[in-house]
Amino acid sequence: RLMSELPKFDDEDLKSYGDEEEELALSPPAALMSVLATQELLLENILECIPVGEFAVIQPLSDEFCLVLGYLLTWKLTLAFFKAASSQLRVLYSQYLRRTKSLNKLLYHLFRLMPENPVFSGSTSEVPNKDTKTFFTEELRLAVK
Numbered sequence: 001r002l003m004s005e006l007p008k009f010d011d012e013d014l015k016s017y018g019d020e021e022e023e024l025a026l027s028p029p030a031a032l033m034s035v036l037a038t039q040e041l042l043l044e045n046i047l048e049c050i051p052v053g054e055f056a057v058i059q060p061l062s063d064e065f066c067l068v069l070g071y072l073l074t075w076k077l078t079l080a081f082f083k084a085a086s087s088q089l090r091v092l093y094s095q096y097l098r099r100t101k102s103l104n105k106l107l108y109h110l111f112r113l114m115p116e117n118p119v120f121s122g123s124t125s126e127v128p129n130k131d132t133k134t135f136f137t138e139e140l141r142l143a144v145k
Contacts, residue, residue, distance in 0.1 A: 003080040025099055026092035028081055032074065033100075039071040040105050052111045068113060075106060 027033055046064050050056050058065050082090055097103045 003077050003084065024092055025095035026089065027096045028078060028093050032077060032081070033102075036071075036074050036078065036102060037100075039067065039074060040102065040109075042067050043071050043109055044105070047109060047112045050112045052108055054112065055115055056112050058113070071109070 046067065047056055058068055082093060085093060094103075
C-alpha cells in the first residue's frame with residue numbers, strides 16, 4: 001500500500017532537477033535499493049555455477065528458497081513503486097536501474113530460476129493438452145500465516 005504513495009514525494013522534487021548536460025538518474029527508495037543490492041549478491045552466489053538457459057532447482061522452505069522469494073518480492077515492490085510514478089520519474093528511475101545493472105541482473109536470475117516445465121505439480125503433465133495448468137495460466141495464491 002505504501003509503495004504507491006512514495007513517488008509523489010519525488011514528484012515534488014522533480015522541479016529542482018535542471019537541464020544539466022549529463023544524463024540524470026534518480027534512485028528509487030534507498031532502503032529498497034539497499035535490500036535489493038544485498039539480495040542480488042546473495043542470489044549471485046547461489047546461482048553462480050548455473051549458466052543462463054539451465055535452471056536451478058530450489059527446494060521449498062530451504063534457506064535458498066527464502067532468499068529467492070525475498071528477492072522476487074523486493075522486485076514486486078519496486079515494480080509497484082514504478083507503476084505509481086509519473087512518466088518523468090520512471091525515466092529517471094530506469095536510468096538509475098540501468099546504471100546499477102539491476103534490471104540486467106533480474107533477467108539473468110529469472111532465466112536461471114524459471115523451471116524447464118512450468119506445470120503445476122498437481123496437474124497431469126504426462127499428456128499435454130489444453131487443460132494443463134501451468135504457472136503462467138493459473139493465479140498464484142499466497143497464504144502467509
